[in-house]
Amino acid sequence: MSTPSPMEISLQNPQDTVIPDQNGFIAVDSAPSPSLPQDKVLVSVEVSLKPSSTARIDDVRSAVERMLEKRSLSYTDGPVPVPPDDQFLTENVQRICICDTDEWVQNHEILLFWQVKPVVHVFQLSEEGACEDVSGDGQPSTFNEWILPAKEFDGMWESLIYESGLKQRLLRYAASALLFTEKGVNPFLVSWNRIVLLHGPPGTGKTSLCKALAQKLSIRFNSRYPQCQLIEVNAHSLFSKWFSESGKLVAKLFQKIQEMVEEENNLVFVLIDEVESLAAARKAALSGSEPSDSIRVVNALLTQLDKLKSAPNVIILTTSNITAAIDIAFVDRADIKAYVGPPTLQARYEILRSCLQELIRTGILSNFEDCESLMLPNYGSLKEKLNMPEVQDARTLHMCKQLLETAEACEGLSGRSLRKLPFLGHAALASPYGCDPSKFLSTMIDTARRERSELPD
Numbered sequence: 291m292s293t294p295s296p297m298e299i300s301l302q303n304p305q306d307t308v309i310p311d312q313n314g315f316i317a318v319d320s321a322p323s324p325s326l327p328q329d330k331v332l333v334s335v336e337v338s339l340k341p342s343s344t345a346r347i348d349d350v351r352s353a354v355e356r357m358l359e360k361r362s363l364s365y366t367d368g369p370v371p372v373p374p375d376d377q378f379l380t381e382n383v384q385r386i387c388i389c390d391t392d393e394w395v396q397n398h399e400i401l402l403f404w405q406v407k408p409v410v411h412v413f414q415l416s417e418e419g420a421c422e423d424v425s426g427d428g429q430p431s432t433f434n435e436w437i438l439p440a441k442e443f444d445g446m447w448e449s450l451i452y453e454s455g456l457k458q459r460l461l462r463y464a465a466s467a468l469l470f471t472e473k474g475v476n477p478f479l480v481s482w483n484r485i486v487l488l489h490g491p492p493g494t495g496k497t498s499l500c501k502a503l504a505q506k507l508s509i510r511f512n513s514r515y516p517q518c519q520l521i522e523v524n525a526h527s528l529f530s531k532w533f534s535e536s537g538k539l540v541a542k543l544f545q546k547i548q549e550m551v552e553e554e555n556n557l558v559f560v561l562i563d564e565v566e567s568l569a570a571a572r573k574a575a576l577s578g579s580e581p582s583d584s585i586r587v588v589n590a591l592l593t594q595l596d597k598l599k600s601a602p603n604v605i606i607l608t609t610s611n612i613t614a615a616i617d618i619a620f621v622d623r624a625d626i627k628a629y630v631g632p633p634t635l636q637a638r639y640e641i642l643r644s645c646l647q648e649l650i651r652t653g654i655l656s657n658f659e660d661c662e663s664l665m666l667p668n669y670g671s672l673k674e675k676l677n678m679p680e681v682q683d684a685r686t687l688h689m690c691k692q693l694l695e696t697a698e699a700c701e702g703l704s705g706r707s708l709r710k711l712p713f714l715g716h717a718a719l720a721s722p723y724g725c726d727p728s729k730f731l732s733t734m735i736d737t738a739r740r741e742r743s744e745l746p747d
């Protein structure tokens with residue numbers, strides 16, 4: 291690996307100094323320029339506060355920074371234990387987690403503490419849950435709303451596994467868009483927008499990825515935007531049988547969003563899932579097969595979205611299950627477009643590994659004493675393990691081979707099907723209690739083959 295360069299885009303305060311690196315990535319550092327040695331890697335450290343904590347974010351951030359300085363640890367993704375002798379941190383902090391180092395630690399390289407400048411993000415999860423718009427008259431709700439970062443989405447980003455770089459790319463695009471806005475870049479000179487489109491087959495995690503991205507950005511940008519909301523527009527319900535009401539519902543919804551956006555410390559994410567349904571509804575209305583009311587509703591929605599996209603503190607997240615071009619103006623102008631496909635072999639292995647590890651953690655899979663502490667190697671270190679069978683624990687090695695075989699058998703299955711497979715496999719077992727991981731994996735291979743044979747061509 292050549293000299294690492296800062297990749298993380300982090301915005302701490304509007305007066306900050308911008309230091310673009312040779313790759314064009316922009317890092318924002320609160321110290322005066324040029325304080326950041328060229329070869330330091332910015333690594334995000336996310337600090338989740340306990341629900342009961344009332345400590346000031348700044349105090350916790352400084353305490354964590356001091357703690358990291360003291361420890362000469364290498365940086366790899368994952369939790370950092372809260373030092374038990376640090377009373378302030380143990381009282382207030384739930385979890386400290388190092389994020390996004392994987393781009394730097396390919397080929398077994400290790401990021402050592404002196405190569406790293408940690409960027410600490412402190413946040414408290416909102417426990418409120420989704421707040422539905424209840425109209426009380428039996429109509430389906432037109433939107434769900436969350437205060438971010440929400441407890442519900444905790445861990446979602448980490449659980450989504452794609453070929454390397456997809457999530458990072460999305461995060462960096464969105465972060466650049468927010469930064470350009472923040473710095474007041476003249477849109478007539480440099481054009482960009484804040485519309486994200488994820489497209490690909492169903493079940494590949496697009497909706498989840500939108501929500502997880504919003505959650506991530508709310509954490510990474512919380513110094514600039516202390517309040518974040520996610521509004522998920524339920525496009526289907528807008529075309530309910532109460533068409534006469536739909537126009538009013540759209541107006542009400544966007545009035546609410548507009549109010550949120552006017553508060554400049556608010557960052558608002560608007561998620562329109564399966565946007566193709568809007569295009570389809572409009573087309574059907576034009577051809578006369580749908581009530582003409584629906585065209586007014588779709589048009590009203592699109593006009594409102596078009597208006598909204600000029601607000602600096604809004605990110606519009608959209609998904610589509612079709613890969614063909616979508617005939618909706620605001621989407622075809624999306625800068626941040628990503629194809630989300632079915633998981634690769636490596637992703638399948640990792641998804642299944644995380645499932646298995648969860649079944650081991652919960653004791654559903656167990657038959658030997660130290661089963662609980664069994665850690666299956668990740669895909670990266672799998673090859674090495676398979677090449678040196680003599681130094682491995684035979685049982686773990688056998689399980690790895692079976693897991694790889696299962697992952698191979700799952701080609702073509704979506705991430706959603708993969709996450710269901712362990713459940714189906716378990717249900718197919720004759721004796722469901724405390725079952726043997728290896729026996730379980732054999733059943734999984736059969737289940738995978740069956741699921742795959744049922745796929746449409």
Ligand SMILES: Nc1ncnc2c1ncn2[C@@H]1O[C@H](COP(=O)(O)OP(=O)(O)O)[C@@H](O)[C@H]1O
Nearest residue numbers: 449450451492493494495496497498705706709
């Ligand atoms: N690449 C993936 N990695 C991990 N889990 C995945 C992946 N793709 C899909 N899933 C699982 O499938 C579930 C459903 O995905 P969803 O976001 O509804 O997909 P989509 O919107 O593309 O139809 C996710 O919550 C996740 O558990």
Ligand SMILES: [Mg+2]
Nearest residue numbers: 496497563609
């Ligand atoms: Mg979806």
